[in-house]
């Protein structure tokens with residue numbers, strides 16, 4: 227490996243399943259060292275934020291001596307999670323994560339009470355899904371009032387980690403746009419919704435401006451980072467990946483991880499009244515229309531495990547259809563749904579059921595692809611495929627077959643952490659983060675031509691979804 231040319235920066239991805247850290251040469255984008263430590267997620271989708279901090283320290287330690295020379299760091303984190311802290315800055319209870327659907331009744335009431343879906347889309351950019359922080363806060367108030375009353379600060383996962391580094395309560399517009407209490411129309415916390423859910427704005431972090439620093443690393447026992455290193459604002463993991471790709475408007479991204487996401491950068495503020503597209507802000511000054519599924523790689527891995535199959539052991543053919551909504555679903559909006567399997571015959575093979583699970587997971591994402599792209603987007607622009615699933619052949623081939631579009635798989639695998647590193651480098655060098663990522667050529671990777679779209683499978687999935695509607699909505 228060539229000796230690094232520039233100063234070193236650290237990018238962190240604190241996602242649902244693990245924390246990943248990269249030490250990156252700010253001049254070239256070369257990854258000098260990496261570390262990863264797992265998280266525990268309970269069956270009701272909660273995680274202890276203290277554990278994220280310990281995982282961050284462990285991932286940084288694994289990076290070895292390089293991390294001691296880092297001049298700047300930034301944290302990208304799973305979006306939406308409700309982190310509640312007491313007066314000492316300790317978690318009041320485990321964080322409620324983005325894929326917990328218990329707040330569906332609270333969500334329905336909040337949408338209704340604040341003027342319905344159209345009013346939400348216009349004011350906040352999004353009709354909240356049960357993932358959104360505001361619905362979780364309302365759930366906490368109704369179900370654990372004593373815990374809610376003892377809360378002295380409310381944070382998102384990346385805010386919590388950034389604050390542990392700097393001692394300052396900060397966030398950024400990208401992650402703030404997934405709370406449901408930050409208005410994309412005004413660029414500020416919305417006093418009306420905060421009053422409605424009994425949350426004082428004093429409990430919320432300051433939203434940093436584009437390019438503003440969160441602070442510097444303070445002296446902390448056991449943290450292998452130099453005191454005084456710059457800390458960039460950080461952002462939500464999808465916003466970080468968009469930065470990491472140096473994404474320009476019109477390029478669709480499909481991310482296959484714990485969540486499935488499909489998104490694009492846009493210069494137009496999104497406001498989808500159907501709620502399919504969340505109108506997030508990006509980590510710069512643009513927008514990130516995005517649709518997200520709760521069931522992606524873990525659903526496929528679960529089905530493979532049930533049959534004792536390798537995740538690549540798919541078989542074509544058969545008329546079986548799987549709607550893999552094991553955790554309820556957000557896209558389509560079916561929080562009470564469970565997984566369904568139809569079309570089973572005597573000759574159906576386990577490999578066909580596995581392939582049908584991939585098909586079901588990809589179908590939900592592709593249904594939103596055109597909706598996240600601006601009307602003038604190039605219809606044949608390749609889909610950028612990222613996330614852990616992008617390493618898999620079965621995932622890639624399913625996306626090609628069901629989209630009918632060319633697909634490009636960036637060689638760089640940790641795009642969230644790389645985007646956070648680009649944000650840290652941008653702060654250090656006084657550049658734009660997306661320009662830094664473009665200089666690093668992070669989206670380079672093999673391109674796969676378009677194949678004919680498998681209309682038959684898509685039609686079967688559409689028909690199964692509409693046919694099973696009553697079943698999927700049953701509480």
Ligand SMILES: Nc1ncnc2c1ncn2[C@@H]1O[C@H](COP(=O)(O)OP(=O)(O)O)[C@@H](O)[C@H]1O
Pocket residue numbers: 241242243244482483484485523524527537613614615616617618619621
């Ligand atoms: N070689 C591979 N082929 C297909 N899928 C993979 C491969 N390696 C990891 N995965 C999938 O990637 C998922 C993790 O993706 P990742 O993007 O790291 O998750 P997160 O959303 O938590 O950041 C795992 O659930 C696993 O199913």
Ligand SMILES: O=C(CO)[C@@H](O)[C@H](O)COP(=O)(O)O
Pocket residue numbers: 241242243303304305306324357404462463464483484485486487504518
């Ligand atoms: O809820 C969303 C997006 O709105 C998810 O994409 C989360 O941000 C979780 O991300 P991963 O852990 O799957 O990366």
